[in-house]
Amino acid sequence: MKKSVLLGTIAAMGVMAGVASAGTLDDVKANGVLKCGVSTGLVGFAAPDANGNWEGFDVDICRAVAAAVLGDGDAVQFVPLSSKVRFTALSSGEIDMLARNTTWTFSRDVDLGFTFTGVNYYDGQGFMVRKDLGVASATELDGATICITTGTTTELNLADYFRTNGMSYEPVPIENNAEAMQQYLSGACDVYTTDASALAATRASFETPDDHMLLPEIVSKEPLGPLVREGDEPWGDIVRWTLNALITAEELGVTKANLEEMAAGTDNPEINRMLGTEGNLGEMLGLDADWAQRVIAVGGNYGEIFEANIGESTAIGLSRGLNALWTQGGLIYTPPFR
Amino acid sequence: MAMADQPAAKSFRLSMLLYDTRYRSITIQIIMLGLFVAGVWWLLDNMYSNLDELGKRPNFTFLTAPAGYDINQRLIEYSSQSTNARAWLVGLLNTLLVAVMGCILATVLGVSIGVLRLSKNWIIARLMTAYIEIFRNVPLLLLIIFAMSIFINIFPQPKLFRGEDALSSMYFWDSVAFTNRGWYIPKPVFESGSMIVGIVFLLSIAGIFVFGRWAKKRQEATGEILPNFWIKLGILVIPAVVFYYIMGQPISLNYPELKGFNFKGGLHLRNSLIALWLALSLYTAAFIAEAVRAGIMAIDKGQTEAAAALGLRPKRIMKLVVLPQALRVIIPPLISQYLNLTKNSSLAVAVGYMDLTGTLGGITLNQTGRALESILLLMITYLAISLSISMVMNFYNNSVKLKER
Structure with missing residues (x-):
C-alpha cells in the first residue's frame, strides 16, 4: 500500500513537470499578482520598511511592471532571495522576474538561459x-x-x-x-x-x-538590471519597455507631478506615443494604451526613483555619475518609442 | 500403474506462473520490478526532455573549466585557475577533515559522558544528564551558528595584539593566538632527516603491539602484570626523542607572528572550522553518550558481581568484562552517529566553511549554473563517503560481535 502511494506521488510529480507552462504574462494576469525576486535586504535597493512594506530602487522596478500589467503597483509579491538561490528561483518559475542587483554577464545571459531586459544601474x-x-x-x-x-x-x-x-x-x-x-x-x-x-x-x-x-x-564593470527567463519574448518585452518608459520619461521631462497634464496630450509626439494618446504601442505589448502612465504614476520617472531611494538626498547618497542620462554625460539611454 | 504415478516432471505450462504457488510470488515480483524500472525510466526521460526544452541539457564539461574563485582552507594545491573538479576535491578533503576530527572528538566526549552518566556520584551523573538533554534537543544548525557568533564577537581582533601595550596577548609563551579570525598555533616544519625520526616513530608503534602480545603471553604463563602503560609510553617516546637529537633536531616549530593585517606563519585554524568541529562534536557526543550508556546497562549486573567475586577491581571490571560486551551493543548505533556527523557537516555552508557543499554545491553550482549536475555529483560523493564509513565500521563490528559457532 505504502509503495503504491509513493509511486503514485512520484508519477503525479512527473506529470506535473511535463505540463508546459503558458506565457508568463497570462500567468501573472491569472494570479493577479507579480512575483518579483529581490534582495534579502539591502537598504536603498530592496528592504522592508518599519511597516513591512518593501521599498527601494529595485522594488520600484517591480512595482512599475506590476502597474503596467495589473494596473496596481502594490500587486507584487516580493520574494527575498539570496544571491545563491536567485537563478534557480527564476528558472524554476518560482518568480516571474528578478530585480536583485544582478550583473549582466555573458554566461548568465547565454548559458544560464536568462534574458536581461536592460540596465537600471551601472555599477562596479x-x-x-x-x-x-x-x-x-x-x-x-x-x-x-x-x-x-x-x-x-x-x-x-x-x-x-x-x-x-x-x-x-x-x-x-x-x-x-x-x-x-x-x-x-x-x-x-x-x-x-x-x-x-x-x-x-x-x-x-x-x-x-x-x-x-x-x-x-x-x-x-557591473551593469545591474532586471532579468526574466529566456524563451518568453512577449514577457521580456514588457519588462524591458517598462524600464525604458521610466528612463524615457525622465529624458522627456514627464514626472509624477505633471503626468496628468502630459497624458492629456502634448506637442511632443513621442510623449504621446508613450503615454498612449497617439498610436497603439500598448496594444503591441499586449497591454492597454495607458500602461506607461501607470508605470510612471507609481514612483515617478527613472530620475525620481533614483533620487528617492539612493540619490544624494538620501542616507546612501549616491551621485548619478554613470547613471545620469546620456544627455547629461551618463550611460542611461533607451531606444525610441516609435 | 507405477509408471502413471510418476509426476510429469518437465511439463511446464504458462498458466503455472500464475496458479502454481511455487512460481506465483516470483512472477509477481518480476512484474513489479518491470513496472518499477519502466516508471523510473519514464520519470528520467520526462526530466531529461523537460530540461532539454529549457535549454539545460545535462553537461559535465564545466568540471574541467577553471573555477575562477579562491578557497581559503585548502589541504592540496589550489588556485583560482584550477578546475572545478579540483575545487570539488578540495571541498571533499575539507569535509573529510572536519568529519574525522568530529568523529574522534565526539567519540572521546561521548564515551566519557556516557560512562560518567552512570557514575554513583549524584552531581556528576546529573550534570551529564543535563548536558545530554541540552545538546540533544537543540538544533545543530543553531549550535553551529552560536559557536561561530561566539568566535567572531568574543575573541579579539588581530590588530588588538599590536603595539607595546597591546590589549590582547598570545598564550603559551607567545606561541598560540586566539583571534576572531581563528586560532593560530605553531606549525611543525620538517627538514631533511625528519624522515628517519618519523620512521623510528612508526617502528615504535609497531614495537608497542609486539610488546603487548609478549606481555599478554607472559601474563598468561606467569600471572604477573607489568606496568604496561608506562612501558608502552616509554617505547613510544624515548627512541623518537633520541633519534631527534641524533639527527640534529630536524623538526622545528614555525610560530605565528603578527605581520601586516594578520598573523603570518604557524598553522591557521579558521574559526569556521573550529565552530563547525566543536558544534558537530558536542551535538553528536550527546547521542553517542546515550548509546554508550545503553550498551553498559545492557550488560547483566550479575557479570559485574561475578567479576567482583573473582577479586577484580572496578576499573578492571569495566575494562575487561563490561566494555568488551557492551561494544557489541554500542557499535551499530555508533556507526549511524558517525554517518550522521559526516552528513551533518554539510551544514558548514552556514558558517562559510568550504566543504563539499560550499565548493561543488555552492560556488561552482552558482557560478556555472549547473545545478542538476552539481547536486547529482554531490549526492554521489556523500553516498560514497557514507558507504565507505559503513563498510569500515561494519568490518570492525564483525570483529567485536558475539561469535556464534
Missing part, C-alpha cells in the same frame, strides 16, 4: 575598509582578510584582481549582507567587497558611517 566592484586600517588604495591590501558574498560575480573579480596584481588574500565566504556586516563590524575581516552601490548602502546603515571608507579603486 569596490572595497570598504575602516579608516583606522590606514589603507588608501586597494593595491595595499596584500594579505588582507576579505569578506565576500558567495555566488556573485564579485567573487570571481576579486580572485582575478588579486592574481593580476600579484597579491594574496584570505577570502571569507558569506551568504548575505547581514552576515557580512556582522563579520566586518566585529573585525573578523579587514575588507568588505561587493558592488560599490551596495557598499554605500551598507555603510549608510552603520552606526558610525564616518569610521568607514570606500577605496578609490573600482575593479570591475
Whole structure:
C-alpha cells in the first residue's frame, strides 16, 4: 500500500513537470499578482520598511511592471532571495522576474538561459575598509582578510584582481549582507567587497558611517538590471519597455507631478506615443494604451526613483555619475518609442 | 500403474506462473520490478526532455573549466585557475577533515559522558544528564551558528595584539593566538632527516603491539602484570626523542607572528572550522553518550558481581568484562552517529566553511549554473563517503560481535 502511494506521488510529480507552462504574462494576469525576486535586504535597493512594506530602487522596478500589467503597483509579491538561490528561483518559475542587483554577464545571459531586459544601474566592484586600517588604495591590501558574498560575480573579480596584481588574500565566504556586516563590524575581516552601490548602502546603515571608507579603486564593470527567463519574448518585452518608459520619461521631462497634464496630450509626439494618446504601442505589448502612465504614476520617472531611494538626498547618497542620462554625460539611454 | 504415478516432471505450462504457488510470488515480483524500472525510466526521460526544452541539457564539461574563485582552507594545491573538479576535491578533503576530527572528538566526549552518566556520584551523573538533554534537543544548525557568533564577537581582533601595550596577548609563551579570525598555533616544519625520526616513530608503534602480545603471553604463563602503560609510553617516546637529537633536531616549530593585517606563519585554524568541529562534536557526543550508556546497562549486573567475586577491581571490571560486551551493543548505533556527523557537516555552508557543499554545491553550482549536475555529483560523493564509513565500521563490528559457532 505504502509503495503504491509513493509511486503514485512520484508519477503525479512527473506529470506535473511535463505540463508546459503558458506565457508568463497570462500567468501573472491569472494570479493577479507579480512575483518579483529581490534582495534579502539591502537598504536603498530592496528592504522592508518599519511597516513591512518593501521599498527601494529595485522594488520600484517591480512595482512599475506590476502597474503596467495589473494596473496596481502594490500587486507584487516580493520574494527575498539570496544571491545563491536567485537563478534557480527564476528558472524554476518560482518568480516571474528578478530585480536583485544582478550583473549582466555573458554566461548568465547565454548559458544560464536568462534574458536581461536592460540596465537600471551601472555599477562596479569596490572595497570598504575602516579608516583606522590606514589603507588608501586597494593595491595595499596584500594579505588582507576579505569578506565576500558567495555566488556573485564579485567573487570571481576579486580572485582575478588579486592574481593580476600579484597579491594574496584570505577570502571569507558569506551568504548575505547581514552576515557580512556582522563579520566586518566585529573585525573578523579587514575588507568588505561587493558592488560599490551596495557598499554605500551598507555603510549608510552603520552606526558610525564616518569610521568607514570606500577605496578609490573600482575593479570591475557591473551593469545591474532586471532579468526574466529566456524563451518568453512577449514577457521580456514588457519588462524591458517598462524600464525604458521610466528612463524615457525622465529624458522627456514627464514626472509624477505633471503626468496628468502630459497624458492629456502634448506637442511632443513621442510623449504621446508613450503615454498612449497617439498610436497603439500598448496594444503591441499586449497591454492597454495607458500602461506607461501607470508605470510612471507609481514612483515617478527613472530620475525620481533614483533620487528617492539612493540619490544624494538620501542616507546612501549616491551621485548619478554613470547613471545620469546620456544627455547629461551618463550611460542611461533607451531606444525610441516609435 | 507405477509408471502413471510418476509426476510429469518437465511439463511446464504458462498458466503455472500464475496458479502454481511455487512460481506465483516470483512472477509477481518480476512484474513489479518491470513496472518499477519502466516508471523510473519514464520519470528520467520526462526530466531529461523537460530540461532539454529549457535549454539545460545535462553537461559535465564545466568540471574541467577553471573555477575562477579562491578557497581559503585548502589541504592540496589550489588556485583560482584550477578546475572545478579540483575545487570539488578540495571541498571533499575539507569535509573529510572536519568529519574525522568530529568523529574522534565526539567519540572521546561521548564515551566519557556516557560512562560518567552512570557514575554513583549524584552531581556528576546529573550534570551529564543535563548536558545530554541540552545538546540533544537543540538544533545543530543553531549550535553551529552560536559557536561561530561566539568566535567572531568574543575573541579579539588581530590588530588588538599590536603595539607595546597591546590589549590582547598570545598564550603559551607567545606561541598560540586566539583571534576572531581563528586560532593560530605553531606549525611543525620538517627538514631533511625528519624522515628517519618519523620512521623510528612508526617502528615504535609497531614495537608497542609486539610488546603487548609478549606481555599478554607472559601474563598468561606467569600471572604477573607489568606496568604496561608506562612501558608502552616509554617505547613510544624515548627512541623518537633520541633519534631527534641524533639527527640534529630536524623538526622545528614555525610560530605565528603578527605581520601586516594578520598573523603570518604557524598553522591557521579558521574559526569556521573550529565552530563547525566543536558544534558537530558536542551535538553528536550527546547521542553517542546515550548509546554508550545503553550498551553498559545492557550488560547483566550479575557479570559485574561475578567479576567482583573473582577479586577484580572496578576499573578492571569495566575494562575487561563490561566494555568488551557492551561494544557489541554500542557499535551499530555508533556507526549511524558517525554517518550522521559526516552528513551533518554539510551544514558548514552556514558558517562559510568550504566543504563539499560550499565548493561543488555552492560556488561552482552558482557560478556555472549547473545545478542538476552539481547536486547529482554531490549526492554521489556523500553516498560514497557514507558507504565507505559503513563498510569500515561494519568490518570492525564483525570483529567485536558475539561469535556464534
